Amino acid sequence: MEKNQPLLTVSNLTVxxxxxxxxxxAVNNLSLSMEKGEVLGLxxxxxxxxxxxxxxxxxxxxxxxxxxVKGDIFFNGTPLPTIPxxxxxxxxxxxxxxxxxLQSLNPAFTVGRQIQEVxxxxxxxxxxxxxxxxxxxxxxxxxxxxxxxxxxxxxxxSGGMCQRIxxxxxxxxxxELLIADEPTTALDVTIQAQILQLxxxxxxxxxxxxxxxxxxxxxxxxxCHSLAIMLEGNIIxxxxxxDIFAGPLHPYTRGLLDSIPILGRKDRLKAMxxxxxxxxxxxxxxxxGRCPRKKKICEVKQPELREQEPGHFVRCFTPGGLS
Amino acid sequence: MKKQAKAxxxxxxxxxxxxLVLFWVSVAILAPMLAPPQDPDNAYMMVRHGFSSxxxxxxxxxxxxxxxxGYDIFYGIIWGSRTALVLGxxxxxxxxxxxxxxxxxxxxxxxxxDGVCMRIVDLFxxxxxxxxxxxxxxxxxxxxxxxxxxLIVFGWHRYARMMRSEVLVVKEQEFVLAAKNMGASPMGxxxxxxxxxxxxxxxxxxxxxxxRMVLVAASLSFVGIGAEPGFADWGQMxxxxxxxxxxxxxxxxxxxxxxxxxSVAIFTFVLGWTLLGDALGTMYGKQExx
Amino acid sequence: xxxxxITIQSLEKEFVVRRGFFPRPKKIIRAVDGIDFSINTGExxxxxxxxxxxxxxxxxxLVRLMPPTSGKIYYQGExxxxxxxxxxxxxxxxxxxxxxxxxxxxxxxxxxxxxxxEPLKIHRYPFSNRAKRIRELMDxxxxxxxxxxxxxxxxxxxxxxxxxxxxxxxxxxxxIVADEAVSALDVSIQAQILNLxxxxxxxxxxxxxxxSHDLGVVNYISDRIGxxxxxxxxxxxxxxTLYRRPLHPYTKILLASxxVADPNQTFKAMAWDTPEGDFPAPPAGxxxxxxxxxxxxxxxxxxPSLKEQAQGQSVACHLFNP
Ligand SMILES: Nc1ncnc2c1ncn2[C@@H]1O[C@H](COP(=O)(O)OP(=O)(O)OP(=O)(O)O)[C@@H](O)[C@H]1O
Ligand SMILES: Nc1ncnc2c1ncn2[C@@H]1O[C@H](COP(=O)(O)OP(=O)(O)OP(=O)(O)O)[C@@H](O)[C@H]1O
Ligand code: SF4
Ligand SMILES: [Mg+2]
Ligand SMILES: [Mg+2]
Numbered sequence: 001m002e003k004n005q006p007l008l009t010v011s012n013l014t015v016x017x018x019x020x021x022x023x024x025x026a027v028n029n030l031s032l033s034m035e036k037g038e039v040l041g042l043x044x045x046x047x048x049x050x051x052x053x054x055x056x057x058x059x060x061x062x063x064x065x066x067x068x069v070k071g072d073i074f075f076n077g078t079p080l081p082t083i084p085x086x087x088x089x090x091x092x093x094x095x096x097x098x099x100x101x102l103q104s105l106n107p108a109f110t111v112g113r114q115i116q117e118v119x120x121x122x123x124x125x126x127x128x129x130x131x132x133x134x135x136x137x138x139x140x141x142x143x144x145x146x147x148x149x150x151x152x153x154x155x156x157x158s159g160g161m162c163q164r165i166x167x168x169x170x171x172x173x174x175x176e177l178l179i180a181d182e183p184t185t186a187l188d189v190t191i192q193a194q195i196l197q198l199x200x201x202x203x204x205x206x207x208x209x210x211x212x213x214x215x216x217x218x219x220x221x222x223x224c225h226s227l228a229i230m231l232e233g234n235i236i237x238x239x240x241x242x243d244i245f246a247g248p249l250h251p252y253t254r255g256l257l258d259s260i261p262i263l264g265r266k267d268r269l270k271a272m273x274x275x276x277x278x279x280x281x282x283x284x285x286x287x288x289g290r291c292p293r294k295k296k297i298c299e300v301k302q303p304e305l306r307e308q309e310p311g312h313f314v315r316c317f318t319p320g321g322l323s
Numbered sequence: 324m325k326k327q328a329k330a331x332x333x334x335x336x337x338x339x340x341x342x343l344v345l346f347w348v349s350v351a352i353l354a355p356m357l358a359p360p361q362d363p364d365n366a367y368m369m370v371r372h373g374f375s376s377x378x379x380x381x382x383x384x385x386x387x388x389x390x391x392x393g394y395d396i397f398y399g400i401i402w403g404s405r406t407a408l409v410l411g412x413x414x415x416x417x418x419x420x421x422x423x424x425x426x427x428x429x430x431x432x433x434x435x436x437d438g439v440c441m442r443i444v445d446l447f448x449x450x451x452x453x454x455x456x457x458x459x460x461x462x463x464x465x466x467x468x469x470x471x472x473x474l475i476v477f478g479w480h481r482y483a484r485m486m487r488s489e490v491l492v493v494k495e496q497e498f499v500l501a502a503k504n505m506g507a508s509p510m511g512x513x514x515x516x517x518x519x520x521x522x523x524x525x526x527x528x529x530x531x532x533x534x535r536m537v538l539v540a541a542s543l544s545f546v547g548i549g550a551e552p553g554f555a556d557w558g559q560m561x562x563x564x565x566x567x568x569x570x571x572x573x574x575x576x577x578x579x580x581x582x583x584x585x586s587v588a589i590f591t592f593v594l595g596w597t598l599l600g601d602a603l604g605t606m607y608g609k610q611e612x613x
Numbered sequence: 614x615x616x617x618x619i620t621i622q623s624l625e626k627e628f629v630v631r632r633g634f635f636p637r638p639k640k641i642i643r644a645v646d647g648i649d650f651s652i653n654t655g656e657x658x659x660x661x662x663x664x665x666x667x668x669x670x671x672x673x674x675l676v677r678l679m680p681p682t683s684g685k686i687y688y689q690g691e692x693x694x695x696x697x698x699x700x701x702x703x704x705x706x707x708x709x710x711x712x713x714x715x716x717x718x719x720x721x722x723x724x725x726x727x728x729x730x731e732p733l734k735i736h737r738y739p740f741s742n743r744a745k746r747i748r749e750l751m752d753x754x755x756x757x758x759x760x761x762x763x764x765x766x767x768x769x770x771x772x773x774x775x776x777x778x779x780x781x782x783x784x785x786x787x788x789i790v791a792d793e794a795v796s797a798l799d800v801s802i803q804a805q806i807l808n809l810x811x812x813x814x815x816x817x818x819x820x821x822x823x824x825s826h827d828l829g830v831v832n833y834i835s836d837r838i839g840x841x842x843x844x845x846x847x848x849x850x851x852x853x854t855l856y857r858r859p860l861h862p863y864t865k866i867l868l869a870s871x872x873v874a875d876p877n878q879t880f881k882a883m884a885w886d887t888p889e890g891d892f893p894a895p896p897a898g899x900x901x902x903x904x905x906x907x908x909x910x911x912x913x914x915x916x917p918s919l920k921e922q923a924q925g926q927s928v929a930c931h932l933f934n935p
Contacts, residue, residue, distance in 0.1 A: 046799045261804075261827075271801065274805070275799075498717065501710065505705065505709075
């Protein structure tokens with residue numbers, strides 16, 4: 001067997017939006033790879049471009065007057081063009097689950113029909129067969145009485161139920177990659193635990209790799225193999241979850257880990273400097289304005305993503321430990 | 324405030340609206356200079372040049388000609404702008420104030436008051452506006468004041484409905500709860516927090532309605548139940564031109580001056596306020612989205 | 614214990630949901646279903662529970678933003694529930710609230726100065742001292758260098774929450790209800806606001822009711838925690854006890870559901886045997902009955918009441934009150 005070829009390689013992905021005549025890069029020259037069967041967590045500041053990256057991967061961003069998507073995406077060794085009219089081909093291989101399940105389901109159709117549709121359109125199945133398969137799928141996402149849930153409309157179901165339906169729809173396409181964008185942020189912790197448990201079981205059985213976007217470092221610690229941290233449209237640290245939690249290299253990651261309250265611990269949080277939303281792209285490292293470890297060079301030069309320790313990448317001139 | 328004004332001016336139709344509105348406002352203000360009245364105590368009565376039953380084309384004495392009955396068209400248009408403006412502003416200010424207060428207070432306090440108030444509004448909604456106004460003015464007789472009164476009586480409920488739905492949203496917002504928590508009085512909260520944040524759709528409706536009210540008044544005058552004869556009013560001038568619109572055989576536009584000036588005046592006046600309202604609408608819409 | 618600042622007794626709140634004008638079968642929601650607890654001077658009492666269990670309703674009743682359907686609220690021994698709106702006015706300055714949404718809790722048409730001046734105006738703070746007081750408030754929350762004539766839209770979420778806190782502090786309150794005060798903020802800003810609230814508490818001797826669905830946050834800031842389920846308080850304990858030795862089955866599940874931000878500690882989420890959906894409480898029994906895995910026979914017939922089990926830990930569950 002040859003060396004493990006990554007499942008997904010993204011290189012130099014740049015997404016920019018035109019707003020009032022100004023171009024804003026929501027994603028800036030981002031490169032990323034994902035192994036087969038991996039659960040990769042994507043965390044980072046609000047507005048750092050996590051959702052936009054996910055949308056670009058899933059081919060949900062249309063290249064238009066206001067949006068431009070550049071870069072190369074290789075999936076299983078074959079290129080995935082970022083041109084919009086290949087959407088259907090792409091979304092067959094990559095499925096996405098969103099934060100608000102109620103908004104991403106169609107309120108006008110029963111949930112059963114929405115799952116069925118995927119089978120009928122993508123796999124050209126007959127209605128009867130699609131129906132049987134969709135009931136199976138509902139059972140798979142741990143809905144105990146699919147026959148009574150299938151004829152319901154989204155608004156008749158609870159948030160957790162709707163999220164299960166969304167997962168079922170995503171699975172119906174038999175994706176090669178599942179992207180979940182904050183799938184449990186809108187749910188109660190107990191329901192969140194159920195959904196995460198479900199995702200974990202599904203991952204065990206199907207081995208479908210998952211890109212899990214979340215703010216919750218607890219979810220990352222418990223569910224992901226590796227982790228990428230984003231800041232201002234780029235990845236600033238990437239590595240195995242255990243390595244990053246044990247020794248974060250980037251000052252932002254350090255700050256992030258120090259500023260979340262951990263259940264059972266009461267030591268004082270170390271608050272980070274808040275983001276400054278400047279419109280103009282900053283020179284040098286995008287974090288230098290609020291970095292406790294800033295050096296002269298940080299203001300003038302942008303650091304590259306380097307492999308500081310085996311399998312642990314960081315984009316910083318003064319990576320962790322040196323202080 | 325400055326930002327909003329700038330956005331309004333940058334809005335392409337907004338700027339046209341503003342220009343038209345400003346034009347008619349200045350005409351109304353400068354009326355005594357543009358067309359000096361013969362009898363300053365009775366300036367709204369149109370100047371007459373004789374009592375000829377035939378319209379007279381533009382000449383040295385009357386620059387835009389006269390209508391049948393010898394009324395000076397130029398004078399009528401200039402002073403008619405005052406009539407239009409006063410009519411529009413008075414009816415709209417009155418309907419908006421009554422409607423916004425009634426709808427706002429009812430929605431804010433809720434309960435039985437709200438229920439009763441909304442049934443009354445529903446009742447008015449069921450009455451066809453134009454017919455009601457026609458009936459009322461025929462009962463009361465002619466006169467600008469009566470038209471204005473009729474327009475107010477049958478116009479306030481639109482504002483009440485709009486205000487009610489706005490207030491129902493705003494009063495649940497957390498800043499209203501915060502004010503209550505501070506100990507602000509219900510009236511204080513209503514005027515300081517609820518009303519200002521519920522007002523923008525009302526302002527849009529007001530602007531559009533200034534034009535609309537003038538149009539309604541003009542149509543009433545046109546069918547002859549509006550202003551008393553000789554009163555400087557664009558609708559009435561159109562009424563005078565009714566018999567002359569078709570011109571004479573072989574020359575259909577022979578009496579063009581009897582209706583052209585008044586039509587253009589009404590059209591630009593209504594257009595100005597409507598465009599302004601539209602621009603305000605998109606502006607506030609944008610602001611809300613942002 | 615005589616240093617209770619706030620005491621509530623069998624507090625209840627029912628909402629009648631009517632659809633349309635004509636009397637139709639109305640639906641009654643028992644948002645708060647008879648709860649008792651007290652908050653001591655200078656402590657932070659945390660309130661957790663799932664969405665819709667009545668946390669906000671409880672908080673709002675405590676500062677008299679909503680009249681309770683029944684039950685009593687005492688503030689320093691005075692019965693708030695017996696007071697008229699007018700008698701409440703002088704007391705209101707002691708009872709303040711911070712809301713969840715930093716975008717919704719500030720009037721968008723008022724400038725920073727007007728926002729901070731409003732409570733001073735309402736309570737007739739001497740005019741000559743107002744400017745000084747406003748500057749002092751901005752110092753408290755770390756907003757000193759910002760200009761006073763800016764509007765809420767010109768501030769970031771964290772700054773807006775600071776303004777809301779400054780406004781709540783304006784009248785020197787004794788007691789503040791913070792309803793999901795940090796939930797809408799990014800983690801870095803969340804830590805700042807939490808630290809700010811804790812520093813202010815020390816400096817000004819404040820007492821908090823801290824409402825949140827985030828157990829990590831509540832555990833961090835609170836001294837004691839009350840766990841709510843379907844309008845009822847099912848367990849009250851001090852923070853460490855609750856975390857180390859939860860007694861009520863719901864508390865256990867709640868704590869076990871939180872993924873801990875430590876990859877070396879394994880997640881012990883209990884997959885629930887029961888399917889998801891609505892779980893109406895049996896009318897006669899424990900409200901948690903339908904979801905409970907340790908339920909007894911008696912649980913469907915009799916409502917458990919909140920009883921003290923150990924020093925400072927009370928539970929409402931038949932497992933402990935046979
Ligand atoms: N359609 C769009 N047009 C213009 N700008 C956009 C658009 N979508 C996103 N952006 C901008 O791109 C940036 C990245 O947004 P994105 O939604 O990816 O952030 P995020 O990391 O997912 O944040 P959050 O954690 O809050 O969900 C933001 O500054 C956002 O304002
Ligand atoms: N004004 C109201 N009218 C009718 N029902 C209401 C009203 N306010 C709250 N409720 C209902 O009362 C119950 C408790 O609501 P409450 O807002 O107190 O819950 P919560 O615990 O704060 O939830 P969340 O975590 O979602 O904020 C809910 O079922 C809610 O739908
Ligand atoms: S009283 Fe019974 S049903 Fe309720 S939580 Fe305790 S054991 Fe479970
Ligand atoms: Mg996002
Ligand atoms: Mg709430």
